[in-house]
Amino acid sequence: MKRLDSEFFERDVLEICPELIGKVLVRKFNNDRIIRMKITEIEAYRGEEDLACHASKGRTARTEVMYHRGGVVYVYLVYGIHWMLNFVTGKENEPQAVLIRSLECCEGPGRVSKLLELEKTFYGENLEFSERIWVEDNDFIIPYITAPRIGIEYSGNIWKNKNWRYTIK
DNA sequence: GTAAGGATTGGC
């Protein structure tokens, strides 16, 4: 199966999301156990102007990796408990990311990171070359629906109402 | 240095 490369991720997040739905997330553990699961729910976070995007607070130690060109992993701890898994997208200095909210048989971003055993060492991991996490292409075009993003009430009307959540139909 | 709060979940 073909692995999605940096070229795939170096595009606008809103162009990538419809194509990323239904692709296969692969995680290889230290003991060589491998799991493959379809991506079923994602959210787009797009640039400093997007007040729901962490990059709206500018370039900091935490958001630094979002300014890299697409194709690397952005993880961060939320509520002191859950590691959120994101893929950086866009060109260099175009801070965007896709939040992986659900996989088939695993609903919710916190549960996803628990299943995949993610933690801070995945920050900046390159999806094209990593031996422990990557995404595989398949030739399916998956029907999806869109809706507002979750948990961003603070971001104001314009941004909280964007239909930037993509769920497999 | 210190305080506030969050891209969530699970339990009461």
Next chain:
DNA sequence: CCAATCCTTACT
């Protein structure tokens, strides 16, 4: 409804 729990960010 609300606690858990800790890192990042912004400062009375």
